[in-house]
Amino acid sequence: MLQPADEQEIREIVSQHAASGSALEIVGGGTKQGIGRPRETTRLSTSRLNRVINYDPAELILTVEPGAKLSEIEALLAQHNQMLAFDPWDFAETAGGEPNRSTIGGVIGSGFAGPRRISAGSVRDHMLGFHAINGRGEAFKAGGNVVKNVTGYDLPKLMAASWGQLCVLTQVTLKVLPRPPESRTLALRGLSHAAAVDAMSRAMRAPADVAAACHIPAQTSEPSITAIRLEGFGPSIEARARLLTGLLADAGKLEPMQTSEAGTHWLCIRAGNLPQSHQLPLLWRIIVPPAAGADALDGIERFGGIGMLDWAGGLIWARTVAEAAVSIREVADLSGGHAMLVSAPEEVQRDIPAQHPEQPGVAALSHRVRAAFDPSGVFDPHRFDAHRARAPA
C-alpha cells in the first residue's frame, strides 16, 4: 500500500501509474474494501493526509484532509455543539472489522448517509469544495469555502459517491450544522410493513419536521417497531409530538422510547444491522421511492430475504441468499429504485456487480465524465465492472 505524505507525492504516484497503464485504488480507512469485485490493485492510502485545516464554527464550515478520521472530526465538532448533519457512521459497524478507522474521505467516496438524510440531506448536500489530484496528475480545486456558491460546475457534489474513481481528494470543505439541543423518539409497535410506511408517510406529510423515520419488522419474539425521531428545541418537540400522537392515533399508541433504547435503535438502523445469518450472506442497501418501501420489502421477503426500512421507506437494508441476487435487482427496478450489494462473500462478488447497472445512455455518459477526470483509467480498479456478471444458476 502506498502512503504518500503530501500532494506532491500523490501527483508523482498518479503520474507514474498513469504513464505505465497500471491502476490505483484510493483508500481511506479501508472499511468498505469488501464492496465490489475481488481485486489485487495497488492501493493508495490517504491516511497520512489527516489534518484539520480549518474549522470555523461561526461560519459553519470545516476544511479537512481526506484521511482525517470520522471519529476525530465528530469529537471536534461536538466540542462546539455541531455535527455533520448527514449522519455518517463507521462502516465497520456494518461490515465488521476493526472500529474507528473510517475517514472522511471514505465517507465522501461512498456517499452513504444515515437516518437524518430525510431531513438534513445527504453527503452531497454538505460538500462545499475540494482540492484533488486528477488522473493526469494535476492538482486542481473546485467549489469554495463558503456555504453558498454557484461559481462554476458543482464538482463537489460529483465527489460524493464517486468511490474514488475520479480523483484523489487532498482537501475537502464541508458544511457543518448546530447539533439539535434535544431529541425524542416516538414509536408505534406491531405494524405491518404497509401500515408502517403509511404511518411514516403521514408523519412526513405533516408539519412535524420529522428528523428520521424507520421501521424494523417483527422478529421471533419482538413485535415490529416503527420509530419517528424529532429533534430541536424542547417546546417545539413537545408541540410536534402532540401533533403526531393525534395524527397517528388510528395506527396505534405513539409512545416515547427510552433514551438509551432509542440510541441503540438508531445506531442499529444507521449501520444496517440486521440479524446476522450464515444462511443470508448478502447485505444490500436499496434505494426506492419512499412509498414503494413496503411492497419492495414484501418482494425481498418472497425471495427468502429479511430487511428493514429507513428514510420513511426510501432506504431498505436487506439480507438475502446469493441465489436471490438477480431477483433483488428486479424488485428494486420494479419499485423505481436501485440496489447496491454492500457485503457478500468473494465468490458472489465475482459474479454480481456491487452497483446496480445503469441505463445504457447514463452509463456511457458516466464513463465519459470519469474520463474527463481520469483519461487513462488510473483510478479504475474494475471494482464495479459488470462485464463478467452472470445470473447464478
Place this chain on the structure above:
Amino acid sequence: MPPAMPEPDRATLSRRGEITAALRRIVPHGVIDDAASMAVYESDGLTAYRQLPMLVVLPETTEQVSQILKYCSANNVKIVPRGAGTSLSGGALPLADGVLLGMAKFNRVLEVDYANRVAIVQPGVTNLAITKEVEGEGFYYAPDPSSQIACSIGGNVAENSGGVHCLKYGLTTNNVLGVELVLVDGEIIRLGGRGLEQRGLDLLGLIVGSEGLLGVVTEVTVRILPKPELARAILVGFSDTTSAGSCVAGVIAAGIIPAGMEMMDRPAIHAAEAFVHAGYPLDVEALLIIELDGPAAECDHLIDRVAAIAKENGAVSLRTSTSEAERLTMWAGRKAAFPAVGRISPDYYCMDGTIPRRKLPHVLQRMNELSIEHGLGVANVFHAGDGNLHPLILYDANKPGELERAEEFGADILRLCVEVGGVLTGEHGVGVEKRDLMPVMFTETDLNQQQHVKCAFDPASLMNPGKVFPQLHRCAEMGRMHVHRGQVPRPDLPRF
C-alpha cells in the same frame, strides 16, 4: 459593453434560411425568425447586454427538443437554452449565430405524488406555480428566488437558484431529485427519480447549476415540503453593521438556523421604506429581518431567544410580527429592495458575491471606499445567514461611461469577495457577466478540469458557448493539453 462573445460563424449565418426551414419541419408553428418578434428574446434579466438570436424555436415536446438538438449537432449550430429569461448573469443572452431554444411551452405540472412528497413538472413551470399547485394540500416548494413569480423551474435548475429561505431549506440542488435531460446529440436520458439517491455518479448534482452548458432539461422532479404551521419575523435595527454581524453570528452560535436572516444597509433601508412603507426604522445603519418558522411553540420560544441575542448585541430597535399581515409587510420592503433602488437611481447593477460572514464589516468598509473611487453609490441587501451579498450599484446608463464604471466597480467588489475567502457568485450564476472574472477564483488547471467535464457532454461546444468559461477550448485540443506550472501550451487559442 458586454464581454466579447465568440465570433459568429459566417457559414452558419449564410445557411440561416435552410436552418429555419429544417427547424420548422420539427416544430411547424414554433419557429420565429423575424427581427421584430425576436426582439423580446434579445436579453434576459441582465438588460445591459442585448443580442438578437439567429432565430428562436419554441418546442412543446421532449421529442421535438431531441430532434432540434440532433439537427443542430449534425449541422454545427449553436444553441442557447432559455427559461423565463430572468437570469441576472446573462445566462440566456442569445448568440448572433445561435438558435435560442425557448422552453416556455413546457408549462405543465405533470404529477404531484404526495405519498413520495414530490412534484413532477415541466421546466417552463414557474417556481411559484409549484407552490400554488400543492398549497391546497399543505405543501410548498422551498427555494424562493425573489423572481419566483416569473422564473421557471428549468431556469432554477440551470442556475441552482437560491432565495431568502435557502439557509434552512437549501438551494435548488438540495430540492431536486430527478430530471429528464436531452443531450446535445439528441439522446434523452433520466437522472435520479422519486427516491432520495441516484445510482452511480451524481450526474444530477452536476447538471443543477450547469448554466445550460451541458444539456436541456425537459422534466424536473422536485421535493415538496409540508408548510410550517407558522412563521414569525423579527425586525432589528443596529447603529453599525458590526453589531448586526455579531447578532447574526450569535444566533447561529446559539444553534438556531432561522428560516431567513436578511440584512439591509442604510441606503437600502431608506429606498425600501420610501417605496413600500414597511415601517422600517430610518435612524439605523443596518437592519436585520430574522424569520423563524415551525410550530407556534417553536416560533415563540425562538423569537424570545433571538430578541435576547439582538439586545446583547446592541440592537437599537426591535419589533416582532404579531400577525401574518405584519410579517408580510416586514418582508415587503426587503423583497422590493431592487425595484425600490430602481426608483432612486435610473439604473442599478446587482452583484452577487458570497463572503465569510465575519468579513462583512471589512467588506462594507472597502465597498464604501470603492464607491468613492468609482464615483457611484451603492446600496446593500445581504442574505446574512449564508454570507451572500447583493450590492446594488447605482448608475445612469444615459451618462457616457457610467455603465463601464459600474461594471468596473462590480468587478472590484467581486475581486474583494474572493480576496476575503469568498466566491464570485452565490446564486445568480457566472453567465456572461462574471465569465472573465473566473480566473480570479480558479487557476487555469481548475478551469481546464471543468472544461473537460463540459467536453464529456458537449464535445463540439454547441451548448451555450461564451458563458461561464473565459476561454473557449476545442475539446479535441483539451485531450492533448498538458498544463505545466500553470503555462497553457496554446496561448494562441481565442480568448474572448
